[in-house]
Amino acid sequence: MNRYQQALDLDAQDPLKHLQSRFFFGCDAPIYLDGNSLGMLPRDTVSHLQQVITRQWGERLIRSWNEGWYELSARLGSLLAPLIGAGEDEVIFSDSTTVNLYKLAFGALQIRPGRKKIVTDDLNFPTDIYILEGLARQMGREYRVELAGSRDGMTMDEQTLDSLIDTDTALVLLSHTAFKSGFLYDMESVTELARRKGALVLWDLSHSAGALPVRLNDAGADLAAGCSYKYLNGGPGAPAFLYVSSALQQQLPSPIWGWFSEADPFGFSLSYRPAAGIRKFLTGTPPVLSLSAVEPALKLLHEAGMDAIRTKSLKQTQFLLDTADELLVRLGCTVGTPREAHRRGSHISLRHPEAYRICRALINPAGDRQAVIPDFRESDTIRFGIAPLYTRFSDVCRAMERTAEIISTEEFARHSLDRDGVT
Amino acid sequence: MNRYQQALDLDAQDPLKHLQSRFFFGCDAPIYLDGNSLGMLPRDTVSHLQQVITRQWGERLIRSWNEGWYELSARLGSLLAPLIGAGEDEVIFSDSTTVNLYKLAFGALQIRPGRKKIVTDDLNFPTDIYILEGLARQMGREYRVELAGSRDGMTMDEQTLDSLIDTDTALVLLSHTAFKSGFLYDMESVTELARRKGALVLWDLSHSAGALPVRLNDAGADLAAGCSYKYLNGGPGAPAFLYVSSALQQQLPSPIWGWFSEADPFGFSLSYRPAAGIRKFLTGTPPVLSLSAVEPALKLLHEAGMDAIRTKSLKQTQFLLDTADELLVRLGCTVGTPREAHRRGSHISLRHPEAYRICRALINPAGDRQAVIPDFRESDTIRFGIAPLYTRFSDVCRAMERTAEIISTEEFARHSLDRDGVT
Numbered sequence: 053m054n055r056y057q058q059a060l061d062l063d064a065q066d067p068l069k070h071l072q073s074r075f076f077f078g079c080d081a082p083i084y085l086d087g088n089s090l091g092m093l094p095r096d097t098v099s100h101l102q103q104v105i106t107r108q109w110g111e112r113l114i115r116s117w118n119e120g121w122y123e124l125s126a127r128l129g130s131l132l133a134p135l136i137g138a139g140e141d142e143v144i145f146s147d148s149t150t151v152n153l154y155k156l157a158f159g160a161l162q163i164r165p166g167r168k169k170i171v172t173d174d175l176n177f178p179t180d181i182y183i184l185e186g187l188a189r190q191m192g193r194e195y196r197v198e199l200a201g202s203r204d205g206m207t208m209d210e211q212t213l214d215s216l217i218d219t220d221t222a223l224v225l226l227s228h229t230a231f232k233s234g235f236l237y238d239m240e241s242v243t244e245l246a247r248r249k250g251a252l253v254l255w256d257l258s259h260s261a262g263a264l265p266v267r268l269n270d271a272g273a274d275l276a277a278g279c280s281y282k283y284l285n286g287g288p289g290a291p292a293f294l295y296v297s298s299a300l301q302q303q304l305p306s307p308i309w310g311w312f313s314e315a316d317p318f319g320f321s322l323s324y325r326p327a328a329g330i331r332k333f334l335t336g337t338p339p340v341l342s343l344s345a346v347e348p349a350l351k352l353l354h355e356a357g358m359d360a361i362r363t364k365s366l367k368q369t370q371f372l373l374d375t376a377d378e379l380l381v382r383l384g385c386t387v388g389t390p391r392e393a394h395r396r397g398s399h400i401s402l403r404h405p406e407a408y409r410i411c412r413a414l415i416n417p418a419g420d421r422q423a424v425i426p427d428f429r430e431s432d433t434i435r436f437g438i439a440p441l442y443t444r445f446s447d448v449c450r451a452m453e454r455t456a457e458i459i460s461t462e463e464f465a466r467h468s469l470d471r472d473g474v475t
Numbered sequence: 476m477n478r479y480q481q482a483l484d485l486d487a488q489d490p491l492k493h494l495q496s497r498f499f500f501g502c503d504a505p506i507y508l509d510g511n512s513l514g515m516l517p518r519d520t521v522s523h524l525q526q527v528i529t530r531q532w533g534e535r536l537i538r539s540w541n542e543g544w545y546e547l548s549a550r551l552g553s554l555l556a557p558l559i560g561a562g563e564d565e566v567i568f569s570d571s572t573t574v575n576l577y578k579l580a581f582g583a584l585q586i587r588p589g590r591k592k593i594v595t596d597d598l599n600f601p602t603d604i605y606i607l608e609g610l611a612r613q614m615g616r617e618y619r620v621e622l623a624g625s626r627d628g629m630t631m632d633e634q635t636l637d638s639l640i641d642t643d644t645a646l647v648l649l650s651h652t653a654f655k656s657g658f659l660y661d662m663e664s665v666t667e668l669a670r671r672k673g674a675l676v677l678w679d680l681s682h683s684a685g686a687l688p689v690r691l692n693d694a695g696a697d698l699a700a701g702c703s704y705k706y707l708n709g710g711p712g713a714p715a716f717l718y719v720s721s722a723l724q725q726q727l728p729s730p731i732w733g734w735f736s737e738a739d740p741f742g743f744s745l746s747y748r749p750a751a752g753i754r755k756f757l758t759g760t761p762p763v764l765s766l767s768a769v770e771p772a773l774k775l776l777h778e779a780g781m782d783a784i785r786t787k788s789l790k791q792t793q794f795l796l797d798t799a800d801e802l803l804v805r806l807g808c809t810v811g812t813p814r815e816a817h818r819r820g821s822h823i824s825l826r827h828p829e830a831y832r833i834c835r836a837l838i839n840p841a842g843d844r845q846a847v848i849p850d851f852r853e854s855d856t857i858r859f860g861i862a863p864l865y866t867r868f869s870d871v872c873r874a875m876e877r878t879a880e881i882i883s884t885e886e887f888a889r890h891s892l893d894r895d896g897v898t
Contacts, residue, residue, distance in 0.1 A: 078534035086537045093533040109711055110516040111501035114509045150733035150759025179734035182747040186732030288532055288763035309609030310573035311602035320853050324605040336573025340711035342762030430743050
């Protein structure tokens with residue numbers, strides 16, 4: 053049986069196949085393997101936003117704050133909580149991932165006074181590292197950020213990390229799933245090794261939430277944040293979430309004392325009293341239209357179930373690896389993502405010296421070929437994202453075949469090396 | 476001629492009357508005098524958002540970042556700039572007002588080292604005061620926030636402010652138009668008196684932008700921020716804007732070093748270099764749906780012109796004052812807003828011991844009376860917002876008549892004193 057027929061069979065047996073039609077596909081829809089950058093549009097979101105815009109904003113106007121908007125950040129937090137293994141009062145939607153990392157990292161440094169070291173790794177997403185650099189600068193000269201060095205920018209040896217965390221370490225900030233390679237940390241063991249030194253861990257779940265079952269409480273996790281525009285399908289730049297374990301909510305301070313974090317925002321007191329619980333980590337008025345789009349998307353994930361999503365994701369990433377081994381390795385591609393299932397998230401990184409131009413050729417094919425959309429990450433990586441709610445095995449197969457065609461025919465040579473895009 | 480007939484005549488002569496139909500009115504539309512809390516929905520926004528949702532997100536997906544989204548924050552900043560008297564490279568959309576105030580106030584304290592005092596006033600919106608309290612706490616024990624005391628919570632004597640600003644003052648943060656009373660500061664004279672002592676001024680323009688022509692450059696203003704969900708009609712919780720004068724952009728640091736503020740965000744460098752210019756004050760990925768809604772709304776303001784808006788606003792607030800003098804003063808109402816045109820924004824505050832219950836009765840009328848929507852602010856204030864793009868003189872007249880009816884018949888007594896709402 054050839055590989056494409058095998059893919060079609062796998063699609064036919066897929067217990068989540070009915071969910072694909074719950075997403076919006078326009079005419080000329082590409083093969084979309086970039087849900088790890090921006091999730092697709094759920095059809096329910098279209099009708100929900102229509103209601104939010106014309107009914108809630110247009111007709112109910114300011115009254116909508118009393119009719120659901122005020123509670124929305126917390127309600128969505130409760131809806132997300134079981135998908136990431138948290139208690140429903142431990143998660144809330146607020147700001148961007150960047151601002152949430154800033155708030156939580158600031159708080160962590162305050163409750164670990166005297167410790168001057170912040171540990172992260174060179175696999176981390178740049179904004180995470182930048183936030184820490186800025187915070188160290190602001191905290192004073194003696195503060196420093198140290199980066200654990202990865203193997204080849206793709207995976208991390210836990211020993212390397214362990215040797216960097218010491219009794220001067222206040223905070224460890226890591227991406228649970230690495231953005232470039234899809235490498236997945238063992239949350240429980242890292243949390244444990246940091247705890248042994250008295251350090252807190254802040255997890256960036258941007259590439260994990262909605263992609264695999266995260267078990268924050270089971271791992272004894274302290275702090276986490278992440279975006280909702282990737283595997284959660286919340287829409288472009290959708291508001292982010294944050295998690296503070298119930299054990300830390302009382303003591304952890306926020307640096308940004310906004311009115312939505314006040315005990316009684318509409319009492320208009322002239323002196324700040326922080327709200328009890330997770331609300332303390334809110335700031336100002338949230339962007340309601342973008343926030344509202346998160347709700348139908350989270351409901352779809354509940355409908356599918358995180359375990360079923362992980363099962364399909366692992367089957368699909370394995371299928372991608374197998375196909376790449378067969379078609380692409382002999383064309384000079386190497387695999388950046390760990391082979392072990394428990395060490396990878398839901399995207400696969402393939403490396404090739406011409407990765408940038410191959411990626412341009414996939415996205416902008418000549419003639420009437422269907423576009424394939426993965427994304428490129430400096431300097432030699434193409435990421436193929438598997439979003440089990442809408443990705444088909446046949447999409448994965450076609451993407452690999454098309455990549456092989458581009459490399460073997462040198463079709464990529466038509467494209468410029470200029471980095472003219474921003475993503 | 477009776478007052479209602481006068482109102483209809485004024486409506487007929489109104490040079491902006493054609494713009495009312497550019498807003499969305501559902502069936503059972505209330506008389507809406509709360510555009511100072513949440514602006515109405517422009518009809519163009521409905522169709523624009525439809526495009527953003529299904530075409531930009533649904534069909535173009537990640538490619539939309541290269542097709543407009545990445546530039547959107549700056550483009551909207553340039554569009555807003557002339558409406559607030561700023562250069563087009565001095566304004567950008569980002570985060571919430573709260574987070575922007577935090578970033579700019581933090582920056583101001585860094586470039587005024589050694590000065591330990593922050594001045595604001597007791598007319599200011601609570602989030603502004605809270606942000607300063609939090610920042611002072613974080614900066615260290617010697618930092619303090621001092622509040623200039625108003626006359627009766629409604630207006631400020633500039634002498635009082637002047638006497639509080641000294642050579643130990645790093646920053647003065649004021650709401651240009653006071654949220655409760657509509658009192659309007661003279662931006663130029665306050666900026667000048669702060670500058671004489673070497674202090675910077677950060678203006679909260681939330682109740683000014685879109686309500687009256689703000690002249691940041693003419694006033695020599697240093698810093699400003701504000702929301703876009705009031706008179707700018709950008710939608711509930713729409714992203715906020717910030718202004719940093721070109722003279723300060725190079726030296727002012729931001730505390731939140733997010734990837735959107737980096738010189739080359741998609742270079743994914745492991746070390747932060749701030750972007751040149753106003754982009755330095757961005758943080759993370761912006762909420763694109765909410766941000767997109769701001770664009771058609773700003774275009775409507777350009778179409779009307781800020782001078783025409785101010786002319787109509789002053790006529791309407793004067794008409795409201797005249798009507799209140801005739802109908803409401805004898806019923807125990809007093810006016811909280813300054814009578815002088817150059818001292819008021821675009822909302823009028825009426826005070827009455829039963830303000831809360833009167834407000835409830837206006838919003839929730841018995842029988843088939845049309846609802847009137849102003850808002851209530853503790854402890855005795857009803858705010859009536861004039862949004863000249865869609866407010867009619869006849870709306871103002873009916874609102875005053877209805878208020879008189881509620882007070883004179885004691886209809887408010889049907890309502891509870893419990894503060895059950897959040898707005």
